[in-house]
Structures are given as structure tokens and as C-alpha cells.
Amino acid sequence: MKLISFNTQGRNLEDTKLLDLIPRSKSGAPRDLDLILLQRCTRSFLISLLGASPSPHQEISWDGTSLHSVWTPSMDGQSSSQGLAIVSLRPVENLVAHRIKLDYDRTDPHQCDVYQSFVYKGLRIINFLPPFTPDGVEYDYLDTLLQEDVDLMVGDCHNNYRNSDVHPRTFHRYRVANTMTNYADKRPHENDANTKQLTWLFLRNEPIPRM
DSSP: OOEEEEEOTTOOGGGSOHHHHSOBOTTSOBOSOOEEEEEEEEHHHHHHHHSSOSTTOOOOOSSSSOOEEEEEESSTTSOOSEEEEEEESSOOEEEEEEEOOOOOOTTOTTOOOEEEEEEETTEEEEEEOOOOOSTTHHHHHHHHHTTSOOSEEEEEEEEOTTOTTTSOGGGGGSEEOOOSOOEEOOSOOTTOOOEEEEEEEEEOSSOOOOO
């Protein structure tokens, strides 16, 4: 199984490089891809991805058939413009959108109080994005998330995974598979934490090839 995880940051499809990440054959047709897991995805982004995409990629179709998609709004109790999305070659199974009761900034459209849990090709998978303000609220989210019994979890956090002093103890039930910082934050920080681990891949102990 091959998947792509991508935080759209609320942008339009044409303002991202997501289409460049999708593996393609010499003819330009998408290939060798099962899932795309999106965070901060707007409905319009998902429609653009599944329908008339910007040239030269006129339409996303991995095997010549229609793709399946699920979109869950980021915040409960209101009309959220952003959400978590699953795009898949075949329908996902046992899909559950887990809402977590958190004290977070509901006025910020980038926050999130939900994660998607589903089964695909026999693997139990979670697509997630914790809230990040006020400080520490993401750990309340992750404490709940990491109690799940799944094979892999893919999503975004907003801290340095090496800071084990503040990580929930439940982190130790899983292995952080990707260990390279992948985001440079140019804003001033009290602790001068200019690089962060944003996209996280939590795995059980079984090795899963990745790049």
C-alpha cells in the first residue's frame, strides 16, 4: 500500500504542489497510489482534486475509475471551512470520526478537534491533526489519539518530537517512524525552536517501508 499525507494549510489546489507528489507513469497517468490523507483540507480543494484539476493534470484517476473520498469538518458544532479528508482507490472500511472535548481556540479555522479512524487493505489507520492553541492543548488531543489500537497514524503535530519531557507517556506505545525535522518556522520562539517535526508517522513495531 502507498499513501501520501499532505497538509493543505487551507490553500487552493493550484497553490500547492500536491499534484507533483503523485507518482505517474511516462504517459502521465497516476499510478502506484492507494490513499491520500489530507489535513486542513477545504471542500473546494477536494472538489478540485477529484474533478477538473489545473493543467496539465486534467483529472485525478488512479485506475481509470472514480475515486472514493471522505471529508470530515475540523471543528464540531459549527460550519467549518476546513477538515480532514481521505481520498482512496477503493472504499475505506469501519470509518469513524472521533470528536474530542478540548479547550481550544474555536475562532481559528486552522484548529481541529477530530481524527478519522478507518481500515484499508487490512490496516487500521488514523488521519489526524491536533489543535495547537493554547499551548499544551495538542497533548490532550494526542493522549486520546494514542490510546487507539491501530497499525499506523499519519498527521501533523506542532512540536519537536525529541522533546520527550512534554510528550504523553502513551507515545511509547508507538514508534515515531520519521525522525527528520521538516518545517522551518521563521517566527521568534522563546526556546529558539526554529525547526519542527510537523508531519508525524506513528507506527507499531512492524517495519513499514517509507520515503
